[in-house]
Amino acid sequence: MIEHIPIWWYLTLSAVLFGLGVAGFIYRKSVITVFMSIELMLNAVNLTFVTFSYQNKNIDGHIYSFFVMVVAAAEAAVGLAIILTIFKNRGTLQIDEIDSMKL
Amino acid sequence: MDSILFIIAAVAAIGCGLNLVLQKHPISSALSLIGVMSSLALLYLLLGAEFIAMAQMIVYGGAVMVLFIFVIMLLNAGAEKRSDKSLFAQIAGFPLLAVLVVLLAFLIRETPFPSKISQVQFGSWVPGGSAEAIGMQLFSKFLYPFEVVSVLILIAILGAVVLARKEID
Numbered sequence: 001m002i003e004h005i006p007i008w009w010y011l012t013l014s015a016v017l018f019g020l021g022v023a024g025f026i027y028r029k030s031v032i033t034v035f036m037s038i039e040l041m042l043n044a045v046n047l048t049f050v051t052f053s054y055q056n057k058n059i060d061g062h063i064y065s066f067f068v069m070v071v072a073a074a075e076a077a078v079g080l081a082i083i084l085t086i087f088k089n090r091g092t093l094q095i096d097e098i099d100s101m102k103l
Numbered sequence: 104m105d106s107i108l109f110i111i112a113a114v115a116a117i118g119c120g121l122n123l124v125l126q127k128h129p130i131s132s133a134l135s136l137i138g139v140m141s142s143l144a145l146l147y148l149l150l151g152a153e154f155i156a157m158a159q160m161i162v163y164g165g166a167v168m169v170l171f172i173f174v175i176m177l178l179n180a181g182a183e184k185r186s187d188k189s190l191f192a193q194i195a196g197f198p199l200l201a202v203l204v205v206l207l208a209f210l211i212r213e214t215p216f217p218s219k220i221s222q223v224q225f226g227s228w229v230p231g232g233s234a235e236a237i238g239m240q241l242f243s244k245f246l247y248p249f250e251v252v253s254v255l256i257l258i259a260i261l262g263a264v265v266l267a268r269k270e271i272d
Binding site for chain 1: 105106113116117121133140143150151152154158159166167174185186196211216224228232236237240241245252255260262263264
C-alpha cells in the first residue's frame with residue numbers, strides 16, 4: 001500500500017477529467033450537456049491549480065481557482081439564459097438543429 | 104489512510120465523469136457532475152485547501168448545479184437524439200483519447216518540477232488554504248482583481264436578466 005500519494009497522480013487525474021470534458025464537449029448533442037462538459041473542464045483546471053499550490057506551498061493557486069469558480073458561476077448564469085432564449089426562439093436543444101449561421 | 108481516500112475520490116470522479124459523457128438524459132449527466140464536484144471537494148481537503156473545498160461544495164455543487172437542474176426541468180429536456188458519426192470517430196475516438204491521456208500522464212510524471220515536494224502528505228501544510236489565509240491574500244495582494252470580478256458578476260446578473268426576460272410589447 002502506498003503511504004503518500006505522489007503529486008503526479010493528482011495532475012494525471014486532472015488531465016483525465018479534462019480529457020473527459022473535451023470528449024463530452026465533442027460527443028454530446030444536447031446544448032445543456034455540452035455546457036456541463038465545459039464546467040467539468042473548468043473543474044479539472046481548478047484541481048491542477050490547487051495541486052501546484054500545494055507543491056509550492058503558496059496560496060496564490062487557491063486564489064486563482066477561487067476566481068475561476070466565480071467566473072464559472074457568472075458564465076453558467078449567462079449561458080443558461082442564452083440556452084433559454086435559444087429554446088424560446090427555436091424550440092430545440094439539439095446542437096445539430098441550431099444551424100442558422102451555416103452557409 | 105489518505106491514499107485510500109485519494110483512490111476512492113479519484114475512482115468516483117473518473118466514474119462520474121465517464122457517466123456524464125455516456126448517459127443519454129441531461130438530468131443523469133447533471134447528477135454525475137454533482138458526483139464529480141463532491142469528489143473533487145474531498146481531493147481539495149486532502150490537499151489542504153479547506154476554503155476552496157467548501158466553496159466548491161457551496162458554489163458548484165449547490166448553486167451552479169441547482170441552476171442547471173432548474174433549466175433542465177424548465178425546458179423539459181428529454182433524452183437527446185444521437186446523430187450519425189463518422190466511421191473514424193466511432194472506431195478511433197475513445198482509443199485516441201486514451202492514448203492522449205497516457206501520453207499526458209507520462210509527460211507529467213517525467214517533468215522535473217522545481218519544487219522538491221513530490222508527494223502529498225495530508226496535514227503537512229499547516230496554515231494551508233484556511234479561510235483566514237485566503238482572506239488576507241484576497242484583500243491585500245488580489246484586491247484589484249477581486250473588485251473587477253464583482254463588476255463582472257454584476258454584468259452577468261444584468262445579462263442573464265436581459266436575455267431571459269419575457270418580451271413586453
